[in-house]
Amino acid sequence: MSFTPQEDESKDRLFVEALARGLRVLSAFRPGESALSNQVLAQRTGLPKSTVSRLTYTLTKLGYLSQDADSGYYRLGLAVLALGSAVLGSYDIRRVAAPLMRDFALKHTISVSLGMRDGSDIVYLETCRSQARVSVQLSVGSRVPLASTAIGRACYSSLGAAERELADMEMATRYGKDWPLVQAKLEQARQQVLQRGYSESFGEFERDVMAVGVALPSPAPGQGSLCLNASGPAFAFDADTMRNQVAPALLQLARQIVPGA
Amino acid sequence: MSFTPQEDESKDRLFVEALARGLRVLSAFRPGESALSNQVLAQRTGLPKSTVSRLTYTLTKLGYLSQDADSGYYRLGLAVLALGSAVLGSYDIRRVAAPLMRDFALKHTISVSLGMRDGSDIVYLETCRSQARVSVQLSVGSRVPLASTAIGRACYSSLGAAERELADMEMATRYGKDWPLVQAKLEQARQQVLQRGYSESFGEFERDVMAVGVALPSPAPGQGSLCLNASGPAFAFDADTMRNQVAPALLQLARQIVPGA
DNA sequence: GAACTATATTCCGCAATGCGGAACAAAGTG
DNA sequence: CACTTTGTTCCGCATTGCGGAATATAGTTC
Numbered sequence: 035m036s037f038t039p040q041e042d043e044s045k046d047r048l049f050v051e052a053l054a055r056g057l058r059v060l061s062a063f064r065p066g067e068s069a070l071s072n073q074v075l076a077q078r079t080g081l082p083k084s085t086v087s088r089l090t091y092t093l094t095k096l097g098y099l100s101q102d103a104d105s106g107y108y109r110l111g112l113a114v115l116a117l118g119s120a121v122l123g124s125y126d127i128r129r130v131a132a133p134l135m136r137d138f139a140l141k142h143t144i145s146v147s148l149g150m151r152d153g154s155d156i157v158y159l160e161t162c163r164s165q166a167r168v169s170v171q172l173s174v175g176s177r178v179p180l181a182s183t184a185i186g187r188a189c190y191s192s193l194g195a196a197e198r199e200l201a202d203m204e205m206a207t208r209y210g211k212d213w214p215l216v217q218a219k220l221e222q223a224r225q226q227v228l229q230r231g232y233s234e235s236f237g238e239f240e241r242d243v244m245a246v247g248v249a250l251p252s253p254a255p256g257q258g259s260l261c262l263n264a265s266g267p268a269f270a271f272d273a274d275t276m277r278n279q280v281a282p283a284l285l286q287l288a289r290q291i292v293p294g295a
Numbered sequence: 296m297s298f299t300p301q302e303d304e305s306k307d308r309l310f311v312e313a314l315a316r317g318l319r320v321l322s323a324f325r326p327g328e329s330a331l332s333n334q335v336l337a338q339r340t341g342l343p344k345s346t347v348s349r350l351t352y353t354l355t356k357l358g359y360l361s362q363d364a365d366s367g368y369y370r371l372g373l374a375v376l377a378l379g380s381a382v383l384g385s386y387d388i389r390r391v392a393a394p395l396m397r398d399f400a401l402k403h404t405i406s407v408s409l410g411m412r413d414g415s416d417i418v419y420l421e422t423c424r425s426q427a428r429v430s431v432q433l434s435v436g437s438r439v440p441l442a443s444t445a446i447g448r449a450c451y452s453s454l455g456a457a458e459r460e461l462a463d464m465e466m467a468t469r470y471g472k473d474w475p476l477v478q479a480k481l482e483q484a485r486q487q488v489l490q491r492g493y494s495e496s497f498g499e500f501e502r503d504v505m506a507v508g509v510a511l512p513s514p515a516p517g518q519g520s521l522c523l524n525a526s527g528p529a530f531a532f533d534a535d536t537m538r539n540q541v542a543p544a545l546l547q548l549a550r551q552i553v554p555g556a
Numbered sequence: 557g558a559a560c561t562a563t564a565t566t567c568c569g570c571a572a573t574g575c576g577g578a579a580c581a582a583a584g585t586g
Numbered sequence: 587c588a589c590t591t592t593g594t595t596c597c598g599c600a601t602t603g604c605g606g607a608a609t610a611t612a613g614t615t616c
Binding site for chain 2: 049054057063067089091092098112124125258
Binding site for chain 3: 308311312313332333344345352367
């Protein structure tokens with residue numbers, strides 16, 4: 035195993051490996067999983083048992099993990115939640131957007147989400163569902179791909195040339211040989227956004243889900259780029275309705291949220 | 296300050312200091328703060344500048360921090376959000392409780408929250424507000440003290456003797472010389488819970504907020520203890536209403552959520 | 557535009573810190 | 587009761603992270 039002997043890995047004297055490894059343990063918990071054994075953590079992180087043991091020990095002491103009394107398995111601790119809530123609290127846009135989104139969702143009986151780009155993903159910062167009952171409303175924090183969702187395409191299309199280049203490269207490695215196909219789709223979406231102001235994804239990300247997306251003009255360019263989507267079940271929304279009713283309303287919503295444009 | 300006699304500090308060969316420090320940096324961001332300078336981080340964490348610099352470098356590379364282009368300040372990154380959402384996703388109770396809580400909030404035009412104890416705090420796992428408009432709905436992840444809130448008192452009162460002992464000790468150090476007073480209050484609350492099944496906090500935690508709390512029977516004892524509260528503004532809810540209408544309904548809600556009791 | 561502050565990053569020698577294989581425990585399984 | 591599987595502890599080694607000091611960068615003031 036000769037991992038890149040010189041310059042690459044080895045010379046980064048600033049990178050704190052132990053910290054990275056600890057976080058690797060935390061992020062090994064996939065959403066929806068309750069508790070993981072020490073060994074599963076070792077497998078997923080690729081770290082030796084003893085190292086994982088030390089890291090879990092440390093994380094548990096700090097409250098970022100908690101250990102189930104009988105099984106000995108580890109769960110994510112509540113301290114992690116505090117961090118997550120601090121993230122959300124730091125985005126003031128949510129404070130402005132949330133009530134407007136809620137009104138929108140009620141008025142059009144459709145779900146609407148606010149997202150932000152992180153690499154080749156969109157991370158949801160806020161979601162308002164139309165019907166009160168639908169599942170758990172916490173898509174907040176979840177990720178959807180830039181390439182195949184309406185919200186992602188809207189965001190992609192709003193990127194400047196330099197940033198788009200970067201995103202392209204990231205996706206090229208992510209999608210491998212499928213990239214040319216994906217890129218063609220993206221370019222097509224971008225043209226649509228330029229012409230009509232919104233993007234669409236009709237059943238492409240999730241079957242039977244119709245969605246349109248728009249970008250929010252970013253307050254400071256180079257900052258995180260924000261975007262909105264509206265999505266509903268295919269049985270209730272056909273393409274025409276999405277294009278002629280929902281999309282214009284969503285553009286209107288975007289203007290409400292960011293009045294300066 | 297000598298905590299936990301010798302063994303502790305002496306040489307905990309298992310404790311990974313670098314990891315702890317990195318997390319200390321992340322948790323230095325208090326909710327509502329957008330961006331922090333490297334120096335503020337150094338102050339808050341008590342770490343030397345150069346160390347903080349290395350840690351922020353590492354965290355940024357991993358996506359747990361992001362650096363503002365112009366100011367150079369750091370913000371919590373979206374990767375942190377992913378962790379937080381994984382925590383929430385791991386508690387299946389939310390899936391059951393959320394819709395019931397929503398119905399409750401609408402029916403009684405009152406806010407209702409689901410919390411879990413973490414030491415001498417309650418951490419909110421889910422919140423449903425009565426009015427759509429009230430501020431940002433993200434109390435999820437925030438902490439309130441066990442001692443002075445209805446939800447905390449309900450939780451405290453449901454603890455077994457051993458756990459209560461532990462919680463007492465924690466609070467004794469937390470409240471210092473005020474502890475005897477606090478403890479008296481808690482004992483009083485506990486008696487009320489034993490007699491009537493619910494706790495109350497009328498304006499004690501936040502002025503003009505009336506709240507009652509009940510505990511959910513914990514599925515496995517020794518596990519995290521869950522609890523509910525219902526709270527509303529004093530101008531809309533008087534003590535009688537809270538006791539005779541809201542409290543019984545909340546107990547009913549608890550039974551709905553955990554049918555096995 | 558020089559002189560000065562304040563803040564962030566980088567350097568670099570030192571040793572403390574974290575590493576991980578292997579031995580040791582503990583808890584299931586057949 | 588041997589046998590497998592999983593978790594913790596030991597311990598010598600050198601890697602890794604440490605932090606003071608030096609260096610870069612930016613913003614003020616005169």
